[in-house]
Amino acid sequence: MPKNKKPAGGSRAQSFEPRYGAKKTSYQDAKRRPGQSSAGKPGSKSPSHRGYRPEAEEAAPKKQRWSAQERAGRNEARGIRSQAQGDRPRRDDRSDRPARSDRPARSYDDRPVRSYDDRPVRNVGESGRRGSDRARFDGGDRNVRRYERDDRRPQGERRSYGDARPSFRDDRPRYERDDRPRRDDRQRDDRARGGRDDRPTYGGNRSDWKQDEKDAAKRQAFERHADTVHEKLQAEAIQAEEVAGVTFAGLGLGDNIVRALEDLGAASPFPIQAATITPILEGKDVLARGRTGSGKTIAFGAPLVESVLRSQAGKRREFGRSPQALILAPTRELALQIDRTVQPIARSVGLFTTQIYGGVPQARQVGALKKGVDIIIGTPGRIEDLQEQGKLDLSEIRIVVLDEADHMSELGFLEPMQRILRLVEPDAQKLLFSATLDREVAALVDEFLVDPAVYEVAGEDQDSGTIEHRVLVIDHRDKAEILTNLVDRDGKTLVFARTRAYAEMLAEQFDDAGIHAVALHGDLNQAKRTRNLERLTSGRVNVLVATDVAARGIHVDDIDLVIQADAPDEYKTYLHRSGRTGRAGRSGTVVTLITRQRRRKMTEMLDRAEIDAPFDDVRPGDDLLEALRSAE
DNA sequence: AAAAAAC
Numbered sequence: 103m104p105k106n107k108k109p110a111g112g113s114r115a116q117s118f119e120p121r122y123g124a125k126k127t128s129y130q131d132a133k134r135r136p137g138q139s140s141a142g143k144p145g146s147k148s149p150s151h152r153g154y155r156p157e158a159e160e161a162a163p164k165k166q167r168w169s170a171q172e173r174a175g176r177n178e179a180r181g182i183r184s185q186a187q188g189d190r191p192r193r194d195d196r197s198d199r200p201a202r203s204d205r206p207a208r209s210y211d212d213r214p215v216r217s218y219d220d221r222p223v224r225n226v227g228e229s230g231r232r233g234s235d236r237a238r239f240d241g242g243d244r245n246v247r248r249y250e251r252d253d254r255r256p257q258g259e260r261r262s263y264g265d266a267r268p269s270f271r272d273d274r275p276r277y278e279r280d281d282r283p284r285r286d287d288r289q290r291d292d293r294a295r296g297g298r299d300d301r302p303t304y305g306g307n308r309s310d311w312k313q314d315e316k317d318a319a320k321r322q323a324f325e326r327h328a329d330t331v332h333e334k335l336q337a338e339a340i341q342a343e344e345v346a347g348v349t350f351a352g353l354g355l356g357d358n359i360v361r362a363l364e365d366l367g368a369a370s371p372f373p374i375q376a377a378t379i380t381p382i383l384e385g386k387d388v389l390a391r392g393r394t395g396s397g398k399t400i401a402f403g404a405p406l407v408e409s410v411l412r413s414q415a416g417k418r419r420e421f422g423r424s425p426q427a428l429i430l431a432p433t434r435e436l437a438l439q440i441d442r443t444v445q446p447i448a449r450s451v452g453l454f455t456t457q458i459y460g461g462v463p464q465a466r467q468v469g470a471l472k473k474g475v476d477i478i479i480g481t482p483g484r485i486e487d488l489q490e491q492g493k494l495d496l497s498e499i500r501i502v503v504l505d506e507a508d509h510m511s512e513l514g515f516l517e518p519m520q521r522i523l524r525l526v527e528p529d530a531q532k533l534l535f536s537a538t539l540d541r542e543v544a545a546l547v548d549e550f551l552v553d554p555a556v557y558e559v560a561g562e563d564q565d566s567g568t569i570e571h572r573v574l575v576i577d578h579r580d581k582a583e584i585l586t587n588l589v590d591r592d593g594k595t596l597v598f599a600r601t602r603a604y605a606e607m608l609a610e611q612f613d614d615a616g617i618h619a620v621a622l623h624g625d626l627n628q629a630k631r632t633r634n635l636e637r638l639t640s641g642r643v644n645v646l647v648a649t650d651v652a653a654r655g656i657h658v659d660d661i662d663l664v665i666q667a668d669a670p671d672e673y674k675t676y677l678h679r680s681g682r683t684g685r686a687g688r689s690g691t692v693v694t695l696i697t698r699q700r701r702r703k704m705t706e707m708l709d710r711a712e713i714d715a716p717f718d719d720v721r722p723g724d725d726l727l728e729a730l731r732s733a734e
Numbered sequence: 735a736a737a738a739a740a741c
Binding site: 432433434459460461464481482483484486487509512514515518600601602623624649650651653671 | 737
């Protein structure tokens with residue numbers, strides 16, 4: 103019976119046979135030699151096993167990295183070798199070694215030089231750090247394009263803050279420690295001087311070093327202030343009383359849009375809306391401060407739709423048309439949320455929106471773009487990605503909105519923002535909305551906004567009075583118990599953790615204690631992020647443990663307790679996190695847990711945030727915890 | 735130092 107002649111795997115093994123042909127015999131010889139132990143040899147002994155390694159491979163020296171010391175030793179040896187020339191030929195004769203002995207040398211000596219030669223263009227663009235990341239994913243030709251793009255724009259022409267400029271990024275140490283810090287500095291410096299021709303090669307010379315030192319000194323001066331509240335930009339404050347009696351129609355919005363706004367629950371304009379709608383319709387660049395929840399989204403969304411509509415008046419909306427407006431947000435959740443507001447407004451006048459953000463398949467987004475949309479809402483990464491793939495045309499963008507611009511001016515966001523903004527026509531209208539209006543956003547303001555109208559909503563200040571702030575000074579070992587105690591309540595609770603891992607851990611911990619909780623952080627896939635947030639919104643779960651991904655923008659109506667399991671480092675983070683409660687005039691409580699050692703730091707931070715909060719020493723079971731649980 | 739944002 104042929105079936106039984108061979109075991110199941112037989113034919114398969116046979117088909118592999120030729121590959122092992124030569125070695126198999128030697129293997130078999132070795133194996134069959136009586137008395138020889140195979141113990142201590144790594145790898146499977148069977149050639150048909152996937153772990154099989156022929157003897158020859160074992161004989162080869164082990165691959166390993168050179169430690170710094172070994173490298174030093176090698177260089178020393180090389181010095182000796184060059185004196186005693188006789189050594190060399192003999193080394194080269196060792197036919198199995200040369201590649202190996204060359205490799206460390208190459209990585210030590212040649213690589214840096216070569217890699218700089220490979221990417222000179224990056225010196226010019228602002229893409230320094232990112233460029234190197236990118237190189238892993240694709241070829242270098244993209245960098246060339248970027249260079250052309252960047253070069254096209256005359257730098258430093260719209261500057262108005264003089265030498266204060268470098269402060270935005272200079273207080274970020276990572277740039278200084280980067281492997282090409284001087285390049286960044288020089289680049290920035292050139293912009294300040296308005297010239298960029300005399301940029302020396304990266305190798306640098308003496309005078310560069312001197313310049314660098316000067317820059318470093320400047321930087322240090324700024325770093326001393328980096329921790330303080332940034333100087334506020336000059337803004338026109340809007341009083342709530344001034345807007346009484348104003349209507350959306352009166353501000354210049356069309357009937358359909360006004361109706362759509364009514365459907366969204368916006369019957370009459372909030373102060374920020376009353377302030378910004380008119381100048382936006384007039385085509386002015388606008389810089390406005392207002393928390394999400396202050397009606398910011400409508401403040402830019404409604405006039406943006408109106409304005410796109412007007413510009414298309416009389417024109418047919420063609421299949422595959424390029425988008426006219428772009429709204430940028432720092433997180434996917436926020437982009438989604440903005441779309442939820444803007445889309446109905448746009449639809450009311452027959453315009454289309456689409457979301458362009460990462461973490462989800464591109465196909466649907468690309469499909470929408472192919473059909474043609476008027477307004478795109480998204481996060482920087484995917485927008486750049488699709489643009490580079492040629493699937494998103496930004497050349498016809500007439501209006502750009504940056505939401506949460508202060509956040510987007512932070513490390514890691516600023517440069518993508520700048521690159522995207524440089525892709526749109528320079529005369530496109532720019533609207534910049536930010537929770538804080540200080541010099542942090544000036545990097546963007548300086549370069550991209552022309553004579554902006556600046557608004558700040560008075561009385562909308564962070565400490566709006568509806569939020570009660572408390573600081574609980576606890577023993578670290580009590581932390582878990584106190585947290586579990588606090589979240590065991592009726593209302594919706596948002597817990598902030600500093601890291602993704604801790605957020606995940608806390609959610610599990612609460613679950614284990616019988617309190618249903620979900621997590622929201624960047625380690626989750628987008629589906630889970632969306633679902634978990636929705637669970638809190640819908641009330642199916644009352645406790646959400648999040649990282650700072652949820653600190654900004656996300657809007658859940660009735661969160662009445664925000665717990666900061668880890669105190670934030672920055673006063674702005676504190677403000678943003680606490681802004682998740684006390685929304686739309688409701689009251690809310692913000693509780694921050696700290697250990698004794700952190701008291702002072704916490705006091706300083708609250709000072710900067712201009713928030714008064716009592717500090718209380720708390721242990722598990724204290725009455726205060728009970729009071730906080732049931733508060734509201 | 736961490737978080738977010740791209741395959």
